[in-house]
Amino acid sequence: KPGHDYYVCLSCGQRTGEKTQRCGVCGGETVEVKMVCDTCLEKTKQELLKLIDFMENDFGLSSFTVSFSGNRGYHLAVEAKEVLELGRDARQEIVDYVTGSHISIGFHGLPPSSTYAPDYSDPGWRGRVARGVRRIVLEAGGDERLGRLLGPRQLEELRSMSSLWRDRPRWELLKQGGRSQQLEKLVSLSVDDAASHIDTVVTTDVHRLLRLADTLNGKTGLRAMVVSRDMLEEFNPLRDAVALPEEPTLTVKVFHSPRYMLGENVYGPWENQAQKLPAYAAVYLLCKGLATLA
Ligand SMILES: [Zn+2]
Ligand SMILES: [Zn+2]
Known part of the structure; x- marks a missing residue:
């Protein structure tokens, strides 16, 4: 939290x-x-971008609409007829796939059999896992999760083999089973990195989502809006979804406000004080119930 x-x-x-x-x-x-902060919003966006990568590259879907909710999240609406016709179990399988649930490395040739172990250029989860483990091994010194999972001695072993992983996976160098589960732990970290950690509320009511576009979110006063695929990387909700103008400035009585960022300005922190604010910044606090009109 x-x-x-x-x-x-x-x-x-x-x-x-x-x-x-x-x-x-x-x-x-x-x-x-x-509150919403740019760190959380950026993290949410990264999870969304991973989800889009699954949709485009693993499922071959290109027709979808991304929208910002106006508060903390994004929605991805898939319009392909094939997807809309899917039943509940099939939808759940898609969710399981993109969240990396129940991945069994045994089915992917690990422990390594030379012919079938995952390679960097493999499609789907195989390539994701291989590239993920490569990145983790190359950065072995800098990944504190790894230190916690493996301890200093095994971390040192990984560091010493890191250059060997540059051009192709060297699964056979990783210890498996028993007390030194290098393979298992690296794979599970890699799955966790590549999985899209999304709120998996899957709804068939696409129209509801689209109706929300270009309305104001009642919890923030920010605009719920469609974000084009090309703009998504650059999209910063706290700047780009500000819907209300600066004028008129409003004087509000703020009960409590932490520091918050909006429209590229920083406001707060305040306790029990009257504050003169641009309209969008005042409405934001009013919507959150942290202020009243003075
Ligand atoms: Zn945050
Ligand atoms: Zn008290």
Whole structure:
């Protein structure tokens, strides 16, 4: 749970991660603070880009619409008739595939049989796993997850073989089983990196998603909008989805506001104070219930 989601007491300022209406310290009224930050949004976008890569390259789908929700997330609407006709189980299989669930490396020639072990140029998960392990081995010194999983001695072993992995996978160099599960752990890290960690709410109501486009999100005042595939990499919701103008400036009474970024400006932090703000920045706090019109 990110640090910008919490409940704060309006009387004494006490914060807690737990949902509560009354402050545990003074009994005062609390308000829920649920912000969006560029780090989380960027991470969400990276997961979306991975999902699109699966759609395009593994499923051969090119016709879909990406939209920003106006708050924390994106939607991907697939329009292909073949997909729309799929039943629940088939949809679940797609979800399992893109999230890397239940991947069994035994089915991919690991432990290595020289003829069938995954190679960097392989399609689908095989190539993803091979390239992922390559990257992890090449960066073995810098990956702290690896240190936690394997310990210093095995990390050193990986480092010493890293140059050997540059041009082709050297699965046979990795220890397997027992106490030193280098192969298993590298593969599972690699699967985790390549999987698209998405909120897997799959809906058939594409029209609902499209109706939302170009409306204002009631939790932020940001624009819910379609983002073209070409613009997605550059798209920054906190800049590009700001829908309201700066004028008129509004004076609001802010109960509590952490620092937040919007329209390339930084606002806050504030506690119990009147604040004169550009319209979009004021509406943002009003929508979040963190301020009232003064
Ligand atoms: Zn309190
Ligand atoms: Zn965040």
